Amino acid sequence: MGNSYSTHTGSGWWGKLPLVMCFRRRPQIVEVKLLKNLPFKLKFYITIIDIIGLLILFKSIDVFKIPNLGDFLFFLILAVLAESFKVDLPYGGGVTVGFAVVFASILLFGASAGAWIAAVGILLKDLHNFSSTPLYKRLFNAGMFAIMAGASGSVYKLLGGMPGHIELGQNLLPIAASILVYAFINITLLTVVMSIASGNRPVSIWVSNLKWATPHYLALGPLGILLGLSYTNFGYQGVVLLLIPILAARHSFKLYMEMRKVYLETIQALASAIEAKDPYTKGHSERVAQYAVKISREMGLPEDRVEIIQYAALLHDIGKIGISDRILNKPGSLSDIEFETIKSHPAIGSQIIRGVRFLEKASELVKHHHEKRNGTGYPDGLKQDQIPLGAEILSVADIFDALTSDRPYRKAWSIKEAVNQLKKEAKAQLNPNVVNALIRVLEKEGVV
Ligand SMILES: [Fe+2]
Structure with missing residues (x-):
């Protein structure tokens, strides 16, 4: 949140006005000067x-x-x-x-x-x-x-x-x-x-x-x-x-x-290092983090929780570091064994960051970012409210960014198409409150 309406703490309204200059995939925030x-x-x-x-x-x-x-x-x-x-x-x-x-x-x-x-x-x-x-x-x-x-x-x-x-x-x-x-x-x-x-x-x-x-x-x-x-x-x-x-x-x-700023910058550097190899996922974690933060704030979560969700979003796929590039970048469909290997990335990621004290809470969210409300997700097949809310926010932000980004096998979907898909998935797999919060964010930014 850039700067300037003030309290003595300055933590009041320092936000820039969300003027959408041009929105293809991401909103650009500019400050109004006059x-x-x-x-x-x-x-x-x-x-x-x-x-x-x-x-x-x-x-x-x-x-x-x-x-x-x-x-x-x-x-x-x-x-x-x-x-x-x-x-x-x-x-x-x-x-x-x-x-x-x-x-x-x-x-x-x-x-x-x-x-x-x-x-x-x-x-x-x-x-x-x-x-x-x-x-x-x-x-x-x-x-x-x-x-x-x-x-x-x-x-x-x-x-x-x-x-x-x-x-x-x-x-x-x-x-x-x-x-x-x-x-x-x-x-x-x-x-x-x-x-x-x-x-x-x-x-x-x-x-x-x-x-x-x-x-x-x-x-x-x-x-x-x-x-x-x-x-x-x-x-x-x-x-x-x-x-x-x-x-x-x-x-x-x-x-x-x-x-604290250095913490965040270190995590951002780590996230971009993981993605640097693959042009299709470049910037994905950073965007997922931006969406996740907006959704969390829209849902009225306190700032300390928003911060944990942001860290988790930046690192949600860090476990892919433990999976071979041959499987990750395989163009065709995956065999059962290969898919099982991919499915291990949330647990590996959570294990990697669990040892870092300030990421302890984020590790739980990383672990469960592929759970589905009907229990068909992984790694633990959690259902409904067993899934931490932060993980559900990551999940929605992750899917939304994946859908609206180009992939080797398809072009990016439009925002409208992605939102319709999320609405569909909200019925059985995603938390509808989180999906609605994302839709409200996009509406406020004037993109849907
Ligand atoms: Fe993932």
């Missing part, structure tokens, strides 16, 4: 958020007249830096500690300053690479952040919180409420934009946003309080001292995320 090229509904929504955000900022303009303007500007710059120091997540977006800075600003200076600091922080992030995010996305994020911080700061004050006086004992309720309001508005506004852009159901997007956002805000809220307290007690030096362990933690997290 607001005027967006669909009307999305344009309307973004404009409304921008206007509300602007009104809040306009109403808060007095903040530039406050006596401690220097302190305010210090936090404003800190917010820009915090939003710019992002750690990329493997599936797009990234994590920043921007919320801690904004929340500290709300506690120290109130709603108006918080709104300005939040909005400017996200608007001016990555100044060195300003064009990397389209301007309308920056403005949308700024509008949304002004709303979030303005509302959160108002709730804090309404419930008795005094900006500038952080008393944990007395202010627990206003502090908790303002964090919740901030998170709730963020999740909700993002859900709407993601739902309009992707066409997916808002409820499932809201739930998945809630899942990543809750731990994020709960973790960074206390950091914001600490930042505020350090500032009140020790001034600028207090903030700088606190930033040292945060930067160290960021570094470790960054290394961890890079390691």
Whole structure:
């Protein structure tokens, strides 16, 4: 998921708009650079958020007249830096500690300053690479952040919180409420934009946003309080001292995320090495992985499961490495013994990757990617719900890509023909929910 609508984690809607440029077999995703090229509904929504955000900022303009303007500007710059120091997540977006800075600003200076600091922080992030995010996305994020911080700061004050006086004992309720309001508005506004852009159901997007956002805000809220307290007690030096362990933690997290990226790249390299010999299967695993990920997300599976399914999809035929090329590439029909040998590839593949700790769960899916719901599949002849859902997703993605690709013995089928075939097979062999999810994905991409 490329980049740019934002939360402080950046894990919100960073997705590119699925504009299908030309679809023969695979959709090409491009990012829309200009607001005027967006669909009307999305344009309307973004404009409304921008206007509300602007009104809040306009109403808060007095903040530039406050006596401690220097302190305010210090936090404003800190917010820009915090939003710019992002750690990329493997599936797009990234994590920043921007919320801690904004929340500290709300506690120290109130709603108006918080709104300005939040909005400017996200608007001016990555100044060195300003064009990397389209301007309308920056403005949308700024509008949304002004709303979030303005509302959160108002709730804090309404419930008795005094900006500038952080008393944990007395202010627990206003502090908790303002964090919740901030998170709730963020999740909700993002859900709407993601739902309009992707066409997916808002409820499932809201739930998945809630899942990543809750731990994020709960973790960074206390950091914001600490930042505020350090500032009140020790001034600028207090903030700088606190930033040292945060930067160290960021570094470790960054290394961890890079390691996960390396995992994926290693698996991709392995998959393409297996396929390099055969021009007909070249790119097959990568495409199966793309379809499998889309189907899984369409079915609302959590990201950690999607990741396992992606790994399994890339490696689903790795067991073919243990089967002789003479059988694999045989042009005519196979003898019973040869077919039995081919049928051993899921078990061999699962055995190969089982020893790798982060692929343990994927190995189960690899093992069962040729099972059929009526029990006629292999290796174990599993039936119905005995087959892991991830394996059924692999199976549908695998068959769909095989049908829509050229083979030595036939030309590629059209998408329509392939979908009709899957519908037929869904009656006895494939999971109909998975087939329907694939059809919905293809419909959204405008190819059926
Ligand atoms: Fe296979």
